[in-house]
Amino acid sequence: MTTIPTPPSTGSIADSVRNLVHQKQGPLTRELLLEPGGFGLGRVPVRSRPTDTTDMVCGYCSTGCSLKVHLKDGEAVNLSPNPDYPVNLGMACPKGWEALTVLDSPDRATTPLRKNASGRLEPVDWDVAASTFVDRFRAIQQQHGPDSVAFLSTGQMPTEEMAFLGAFAKFGMGLLHGDGNTRQCMATSVVAYKQAFGFDAPPYTYQDFEDSDTIVLIGSNLCLAHPIMWERVMRNPNDPRIVVVDPRMTETAMNATQHLAIAPKSDQSLLYGVARILIEKGWIDRDFIDAHTNDFDAFAEFVQPFTLDRVTQETGLAADAIEEFARTIHKGRRVSFWWTMGVNQSYQGVRTAQAIINLALMTGNIGCPGTGANSITGQCNAMGSRLFSNTTNLLGGHDFANAEHRQKIAGILGIPETVIPTENSWAYNEIMEGILRGRICGLWVICTNPAHSWINQNLARDILDRLDFLVVQDMYHSTETAREADLVLPAAAWGEKEGTFINSERRIGVLKKVHRAPGQALSDFNIFRLLASYWGCENMFRNWTSPEAVFQILKQCSAGQPCDITGIHDYRMIDERGGIQWPYSSQVPDDRQQRVLFEDGKFYHPDQRAKFLFEEPRPLSEAPGREFDFILLTGRGSASQWHTQTRTKNSAVLRKLYPEHPFVEVNPADARRLGIRPNDWITVRSQRGQMRAMAFLTPAVSPGQVFIPMHYEETNRLTDAVFDPYSKQPSYKACAVQLVTATG
Template identity: 60%
Template sequence: MKTRFEPRPSESTPLRAWTGPLTKELLQRPAEFGLGNLPTTRQPDAVTEAICGYCATGCSLKLHLKNGEAINLSADSEYPVNIGMACPKGWEALSPLEADDRATRPLIRNSSGELSPASWDEALKYFVRTFKDIGEQYGTDSLAWLSTGQIPSEEMAYLGALCKFGIGMIHGDGNTRQCMATSVAAYKESFGFDAPPYTYADFEESDVIILTGSNLCITHPIMWQRVMRNKRNPKIIVIDPRRTETAMAATQHLPLQPKSDLVLFYGIARLLIEHNWVDQAYVDANVKGYQALKQFLLEGPYDLPTVARCSGLEETDLFDLARTIGSGRRVSLWWTMGVNQSYEGTRVAQSIINIALLTGNIGKPGTGANSITGQCNAMGSRLFSNSTNLLGGHLFTNETHRIKVANTLGIPVDVIPDQNSWAYDQIIDGIEAGKIKALWVVATNGAHSWIHQNRFRKIRKKLDCLVVQDMYHTTETAEIADLVLPAAGWGEKEGTFINSERRIGRIRKVRRAPGEALADFHIFQLIAHYWGCGDLFKEWKTPEDVFKILTRLSKGQPCDISGIENYAMIEKAGGIQWPLRDIKDYARERRLFEDGKFHHADQRARLVFEAPRTMPEAPDNEYPFMLLTGRGTSSQWHTQTRTGKSAVLKKLYPQGVYLELNPSDAEKLKVKADDTVTIESRRGRITAKAYLTGSVSPGQVFLPMHYAMVNQLTHNSVDSYSRQPSYKACAVNVFSAKQNIP
């Protein structure tokens, strides 16, 4: 692709002479553009609705306004997702906006090494000058960005288009790499497109519900409530090493050995074949690769005794599981981070997809191979962030796709890269190798959340410039930045999210952002004009303008939403699931593949398989425990950047990090409840309070992921297909305070 650098204005150049008229208006007449510290345009006292900004359940909240601003909220009883329910985070969604540590002014690190306040003009000039200098010296492949699953699709698209088409960056990724990349890779290879097939109604229509690596009660409480609404008396089977809250509430818990899930599902698939529990007519008509999979399973070590020995489960339980799946009329198989965050997660997800395909449990009510998404707009990121794929699920490497996108946007095709970006872990490796020199981080907190946290903090020193754009100036990543750009949060801007069941819902501005904080959308507009590429985005005036552009970009794709006219249509419909090519196709609940046609050229799904791999770091004599990580409570969220601001939510979970430890292991270690223990891996050492519980098996321990120090321990390994980090299993040792720690 061509690299273009616009002439840089001198420091004495008047603002209006080089930033363009829109930038001048944004800075001098911000009230007309809905920027921070300004009133909303709502009626003084009214009720409106917005999709929650936490997880990908996508609940609708009713926002109660006084003097034009939200002062309280309640759950929306009419919305088809949550039907009048909300989890603790949803009820407290407004509280984080009031936090004392909100970023209210740009901050630039001064010669004394301190972050000091600056004007937007100074901050934007600093950004442009620094990134252009680095790009000119090292090339635009030395610039990168890391985005999020937390901002609206319109902002994601603007950021990705600005970076790729305007600034000329090649490398950018999102923190959705940490949660959903495995499901994306699995669906693309198996179905031909990243297409979760289900609707939440399937929770209520199944007679067999299988949850793998998912503590649904805690991670997605409203989805669990949908399970509880099921009147079919379903069999609920939880496959998880821990006896989680969901496992306790299920009809059956299968506590498999950590990371034996791939062998387990291959064993189940073999039993389905051996006992004629395969829907052969469905497979013959709609699936490719059956004979190859059959040979692989029958000739491999996936017989019942071997699988039982590997998984730690009883042969009778394994046989009963296979029979339950084979005889069930409506079987739905669900998974989330326990599968995704694995060194071989893509193949595990596909082994679940294989079982759904073998039994014909796709495209019908109460069925599906269903990945449960993590973040509120991870699906928007997957389709429209311009990082892992070209806007609208297109391919950077496909010339036809590049031409289509260029023509749709009215931009030169040669500004679109013809190569894929590096993934998150490769960008981190690039920083360490000295290839990435400047990094722009938007609405994510990698200094806390990335694997092998100490390495992240160490290699940050190799960057010439780190820019962090966030609601708070106190995140672990913002505190080590060279430039902090203050951003508005959920409730302070407009846009759309796409939830787990592919439902597009609207968010609204119902509060004023504090100080000089701006919506990310407006920050991107300003940077485009300061950079000198604003003409590329002359149609991108408002979030709704961009949404309409995205509908055009999606036309002809599996995620086609060209039938959606505007925001008003989304609101009137109660959210709209993609695809929607024509209003005639609209229905409140829609699932994919009802016709058995998938997104490969031959319209057949693929059965994908591969021999299991060796765990990157198994327990040994030096580090004898297996560390598991995951969600702590339903009132915590990710790095606690927001949930930590709510006094109510903080009362609902322990403020200090705790370690779940089996009582038999505690006895051997001479550890009692609430004792301080040290947990050590080959990468770090932390302390925690011991919580003795039978929810973890002997030889295993569990730490909630939300506490800042936990990722000092996690292993620096990723799935080779999805590049998703393997957070869930690594080797550690545990010492009591009374022991002499080496």
């Protein structure tokens, strides 16, 4: 690890900023923002007539839709979906339509805020903010060691900003521990792909939704979570059979050919039982298995105990429904398997995801249009975070523990190899546990809201309260985590900066500046530049002059990797081609707009074979009992809500499209038994906390189960802090609760 750098020298960029700030009265406004090479948003770079348009990718979910932004005098005034983009084909969900509205919220953070002696946040200028950041974190490191400060990042910033953060924090500040909120949504799929394929490589393109004749959705409510993807399913000309595996009758399940309402977290048993049927019937692709996979015979032996009797008992499904599922897979000529958070957010998510991968491999449904074992991502740039954030992977999907990888990246960046950590960071949950144990004393939170989103919320807030120093960098000053902070750094939002996102299908899209950030808010990229200067390591990042300059650096880091993007010239090329899927190597360019992986049957393990991985399923981590006699399910509540509602609640239009108050879905039979009437306020209680919610009676949930949307602040008072042993992803989806009525 590197030693702690010295303060910035005289004549540095930081001195220039100080001089500019001290010369002005009031906020750090346009003179600095428009200064060439300055730290602000800069002039909106889109050259336009009085009315014009430009295209850019949306900043909400991982679908990666393109929006046509309408400009007046270079400023965004409206938007519409891009009809020519290969992702959304002229469609947009409610969140996309309202993407500009939330930028003008009164909750925007417009100036740095520092906690005063009375414990209240008060405005300060950037010089004070940056100096405080350096002084406090450096003091903690000097007292407790360099590893006593950590950072928590995001899947919602441009790739170039994520890379800058990870490089500055680990190579400049000397931190070891930093993770992203993608741990909460995608870590399971990352580990499942790495172990099975040899690299984190979702193999599909959205065209597969239209090319499949059989679509299997497991733990995925595509209608609400990814409505544009569902629209692609609706465009399928093959009259596909759609199988939905989900405990709840979701909007997606209502439109399915077959809905398998399994008992919560019994997916593995079902998938192993189906695999046994396929093997027993000879409905497998033995040629593909023998030529391109390892360990199938061991897997075939492993699934033998998963008889119909066992699987019906563990899943609650009828035997003929399970057999029909297997028959549907067999009859399909192009079968695609899809999963999302219902699988990922589980205490055994990795092995469940690999049970899905096993089905695709054993039936040869991979590497061809309309097939694949396909993980649908959550956040707009979770894929960028997975490959280039420098958190769990060294830049470009490399390995911190690999000496050759460290040497390669150090050479590209022109930095000493000794500043690159030789071991992996703690995962998100381990960082939180490190705070609890007094090992982490300072925390920098960027573009995420753990006081709302982290599992077992009451404990999470108690953990954050134990920090000596908490910095929150966000576009809003009002998030639950920002209200806990000692220092708040105001950040520009989507549409107020530039860079690239990588969507679920590996497509790189361009983000542009079309709106001015309010007040003193700066792009995250320029905040990192500023802090690196104050920390005294600006020379390490002398070539990191702009997001596009960093993109060129990341291209070099990707060379020779499965995610190689060395063939992409610049942002203009990405824009003109409607996004570009990785890999796009300068050695083997492929100009097809839609590309699936593994067409040649070669995977990324050294022997180029995929692996069958499997493990005995485990029971629910918290089963219902006498006192807590219901299973709580959580998930997406509406197509117009997004995660912690930090942005969507700031749109009056979006607020009208979902219930204002938290609600809990209760089966009518349970409601009659407990005397619950429609719209009654009831208390939902777990061993960790409780919340009040309005009762919504519906047969969409089975007796003994209830459902609450993930978006409401109170929901994570209930969830249980258990984690997958391989991915360290939290198990948000199922825990034991009780319902308490006003008279109960």
